[in-house]
Amino acid sequence: MPTEEDIAIVGGTPMIPDQRRELMLRQLRKHQVLSVHQLMEMFECSHMTIRRDIAVLEQEGRAYSVTGGVRIASQLHSEPSHQSKAVVELPHKQGMARLAAGLLHPDMTIYLDAGTSTLEIVPHIVALSGMTVVTNDFGIVNALADAAHVDVIHTGGLLDHPNRSSVGGLAAATLRQLATDVAFLSTSSWDLQRGTTTPSALKVEVKQAAMQSASRTVLIATSSKYGTFGMYKVSALEQFDTIITDTALAEAAADGIRKHRIELLLAPVNKPR
Numbered sequence: 001m002p003t004e005e006d007i008a009i010v011g012g013t014p015m016i017p018d019q020r021r022e023l024m025l026r027q028l029r030k031h032q033v034l035s036v037h038q039l040m041e042m043f044e045c046s047h048m049t050i051r052r053d054i055a056v057l058e059q060e061g062r063a064y065s066v067t068g069g070v071r072i073a074s075q076l077h078s079e080p081s082h083q084s085k086a087v088v089e090l091p092h093k094q095g096m097a098r099l100a101a102g103l104l105h106p107d108m109t110i111y112l113d114a115g116t117s118t119l120e121i122v123p124h125i126v127a128l129s130g131m132t133v134v135t136n137d138f139g140i141v142n143a144l145a146d147a148a149h150v151d152v153i154h155t156g157g158l159l160d161h162p163n164r165s166s167v168g169g170l171a172a173a174t175l176r177q178l179a180t181d182v183a184f185l186s187t188s189s190w191d192l193q194r195g196t197t198t199p200s201a202l203k204v205e206v207k208q209a210a211m212q213s214a215s216r217t218v219l220i221a222t223s224s225k226y227g228t229f230g231m232y233k234v235s236a237l238e239q240f241d242t243i244i245t246d247t248a249l250a251e252a253a254a255d256g257i258r259k260h261r262i263e264l265l266l267a268p269v270n271k272p273r
Helices: 017-031 036-043 047-059 082-086 090-101 122-126 138-144 169-176 201-212 251-259
Strands: 008-010 013-015 033-035 063-066 069-072 109-112 132-135 151-154 158-160 165-167 180-185 189-191 195-198 214-220 232-235 242-246 263-267
Touching (some): 013 017, 017 063, 036 047, 047 063, 047 251, 165 201, 180 201, 201 214, 201 232
Parallel strands (some): 214 242, 242 263
Antiparallel strands (some): 008 013, 063 069, 158 165, 195 232
């Protein structure tokens, strides 16, 4: 039964939690992001009540906490190009790469999924001996071209021009013939409810093959991608041994990940003054 605190009065009409949350979603669809204060005024209820509502919506995968408020879950219809991603959140990616380096040691075979976050791991690999890198990313191959002490295997496959990577069945078939110690997987969209997703059907088979071929799987993705989703599911988050992201990840999301006993590594983010 709803408590007296749960029943908000909007426009003189009592409203139970389910009704309030549906109206909250309607407002979020219009505005994308709303602050807790705005919602308190809108529904004439307490900070605690609004936070409880946000937690429920987050559990359902319909909205996500941000600092001081909430935003609607949004679908990603296409992925940004390699060129546009390369300059976005670079300090975050470099911080995550330093955490990834802590999982490496000499004489490993690792898979680096296509992406600008995984590209930042390359300098840490070059510093080690006896390393073999498997990748579907042409940018990573280029970055390793002068590192003669690192063995490099490119998967081949269909060229994804905007992302400068290989996708499709041929790339996946190569990965199924290999065994790697660690696979570092990138993603354009992720959350606890839907797992990792992508708007590209051709990427799914490649990512799944990389995960199946690895002894350990690591997701590396900035927190800004959390709460977005693509049409095609790659994997549940529980299929990853470790998730590397940044400290801007909402506390509710971090708690949910830890409850599933997934190792969570958070790279520090310098907040603007």
